[in-house]
Amino acid sequence: MTTTPATPDAPPTSVAPAATPATEKHDLRCPRCGSGSVKTSRTTMNATYSGQPAKDAYDYVKRHEYYCTECYLVESCTDDQPEFVAKRGRWRNPIFVDTYSHEDYARQLRETIERREANEKKRTWPQDPVSAGVPFYRELLADRGDRAVPEHPELFAQILADPEDDTLRRKYSTWMNTQEPARWRTRESVARGAPEWHESPSNPADVAWFIDAQLNTHDALRSDPKADLTPIWFRNGYQRTFRKMRVGMVMDYGTHELSVTDDFTEQRFFVRGFIEHVAIKARAFLDFAAFLYELAPLRHLTLTYCPPVLGELLASPHLDRIRTLILPNRMLRNEHTRLNALTDDHVAALALSPHLGRVNFLDLEDNEALTIRALDHLALSPHLRALSYVGADVYGYSRAYGSMGDYRQTLYQRRVDTWRDELEARHGYLPWLHPEDHYGTPTPLFEAVTAHPVGDDTFRPDLAARRRARLPAEVDVALSNCLYPDGSLRERTLRVPLPTGPLLATLERAAPDPDLPELRALVTLTVDDGAPLPAYDVATRANVPLRPRTTATVGARLPRPR
Numbered sequence: 001m002t003t004t005p006a007t008p009d010a011p012p013t014s015v016a017p018a019a020t021p022a023t024e025k026h027d028l029r030c031p032r033c034g035s036g037s038v039k040t041s042r043t044t045m046n047a048t049y050s051g052q053p054a055k056d057a058y059d060y061v062k063r064h065e066y067y068c069t070e071c072y073l074v075e076s077c078t079d080d081q082p083e084f085v086a087k088r089g090r091w092r093n094p095i096f097v098d099t100y101s102h103e104d105y106a107r108q109l110r111e112t113i114e115r116r117e118a119n120e121k122k123r124t125w126p127q128d129p130v131s132a133g134v135p136f137y138r139e140l141l142a143d144r145g146d147r148a149v150p151e152h153p154e155l156f157a158q159i160l161a162d163p164e165d166d167t168l169r170r171k172y173s174t175w176m177n178t179q180e181p182a183r184w185r186t187r188e189s190v191a192r193g194a195p196e197w198h199e200s201p202s203n204p205a206d207v208a209w210f211i212d213a214q215l216n217t218h219d220a221l222r223s224d225p226k227a228d229l230t231p232i233w234f235r236n237g238y239q240r241t242f243r244k245m246r247v248g249m250v251m252d253y254g255t256h257e258l259s260v261t262d263d264f265t266e267q268r269f270f271v272r273g274f275i276e277h278v279a280i281k282a283r284a285f286l287d288f289a290a291f292l293y294e295l296a297p298l299r300h301l302t303l304t305y306c307p308p309v310l311g312e313l314l315a316s317p318h319l320d321r322i323r324t325l326i327l328p329n330r331m332l333r334n335e336h337t338r339l340n341a342l343t344d345d346h347v348a349a350l351a352l353s354p355h356l357g358r359v360n361f362l363d364l365e366d367n368e369a370l371t372i373r374a375l376d377h378l379a380l381s382p383h384l385r386a387l388s389y390v391g392a393d394v395y396g397y398s399r400a401y402g403s404m405g406d407y408r409q410t411l412y413q414r415r416v417d418t419w420r421d422e423l424e425a426r427h428g429y430l431p432w433l434h435p436e437d438h439y440g441t442p443t444p445l446f447e448a449v450t451a452h453p454v455g456d457d458t459f460r461p462d463l464a465a466r467r468r469a470r471l472p473a474e475v476d477v478a479l480s481n482c483l484y485p486d487g488s489l490r491e492r493t494l495r496v497p498l499p500t501g502p503l504l505a506t507l508e509r510a511a512p513d514p515d516l517p518e519l520r521a522l523v524t525l526t527v528d529d530g531a532p533l534p535a536y537d538v539a540t541r542a543n544v545p546l547r548p549r550t551t552a553t554v555g556a557r558l559p560r561p562r
Helices: 084-091 102-122 134-142 153-161 166-176 187-192 204-223 282-295 307-314 344-351 372-380 415-427 435-439 446-451 473-481
Strands: 023-028 038-048 060-068 074-078 092-097 266-271 274-281 300-304 324-326 361-363 389-391 394-401 404-413 493-496 503-512 520-529 533-537 542-546 551-557
Touching: 060 084, 074 084, 084 092, 134 282, 153 166, 166 204, 204 266, 204 446, 266 300, 274 282, 282 300, 282 307, 307 344, 324 446, 344 372, 361 446, 372 415, 435 446, 473 493, 473 551, 533 551
Parallel strands: 274 300, 300 324, 324 361, 361 389
Antiparallel strands: 023 092, 038 060, 060 074, 266 274, 394 404, 493 503, 503 520, 520 551, 533 542
8 A cells, every 4th residue: 555645734545556456345534634433424405406396205415424523524515516526535435455265254254243142142222321310411401502493492391291282282383384494503613613604404394294294193093093194194296104204304303302312212203293202221211201301292111121120110100191101022133132021020010000090002022921911910900091002922033044134023922812812701801902903903003002092981982881890990999908918808898089979888708709819809899878880790790880789799909919
């Protein structure tokens, strides 16, 4: 190799002898300092090469940016400009390497596989926070710099305070549609210390359309969870897809604040126009939940590494607003990483949490240690009244080419289908066991389930009529507290304050429950005073109203041994 002398404007550069027959690879190096620490980004612009409405996704002009993290040189250029080829050439660094022998190639391949396997065995997901304190991230938030998209702080604060209200989001969209593009300083300007400001490439009209499209999607799914969403996502001659738009459409919109949590959150998905889902370790969620709720109207969570902190997690009021709870075990799709490894006892504790009353979507994917008893606990839960979907699929993972290639995911067992008949023989009709009937697929998206919660008796009274009547949660909990773990009575009088008035009843122990002797006891309940309550009479196998001076045999959950 020969080296050209340095000039005042450029460092020495290496030139490879062109005559060497070799395999060419392309790398990037800074044309000013020669560093290989170069970051690149590509942004799709609103303009097209043809100057007409885009015919397809490839007709949009792209802005390419190269950024040196050593000397802070930044160059950006759109690929329709004449100088684009020259700019790209300045950053290209052809590297010539000698041709590998077959033995060298095989050895390097083995080393690569072994190194990748070692990394996968110690990998966790998501990562841990770099700091345990919220003040550290507040400082990062204060230094985020200029926004690429206008913001309405007062209206956004109202959305954070009431994440269920779609009217506020419609107002935000209407306001956004009246805004001009923001003016900001690019990284190139900041690196040079230059004061000039530029018009942001993020168009507020695109943001408004995106919010409306997601809200319209939610409305369509609420009316019909099997609805065709294709027309909603067609715009300017280009067909987008709802699933791909989960991650957003406009640069910097919705991510400006949450980007300070890049080190410990993943899968930031947009729902109803704003980021509502993140993946996070359970410990980090407990430490940062209040801070996260200040940044985004979160209602959906993927939590990992829950067992070590499960008690603290299930006692946290930060779960009160959650509609989707995903607790995967092998989401990284390899044979090594275990993200949760839940057991039946873990699910039993989850079913008794008073903070999960709004959960519609519960996914326990790849937790192969679970048995049918885990779903029995869910069916007996006094709090999971709105549950509309439960996933318990187990997958197998193998590499595409023997010991090489990416892992392939293959369905091993769809256990909800296997267990459905046995569960409903014990508990009656459970709508969360029938996703294909309600959503048209055995694996519905959480957006469809939370938009159309079939487990909500108020929302779907037709399905509620097919279910066994359930005592109010307060009565269920009080009845369980009247029992010992062996099913004998601790108290013979039941007093429960209810919104409709206090319930007063006399209890007698009936025969053991033949279906679930270790989980449920049968108790004969005679109402002495109180407003009518719905109940399922095990003796007559019928739904009955419990009025004063009426008697019914009801199932009561056995308390967990202490």
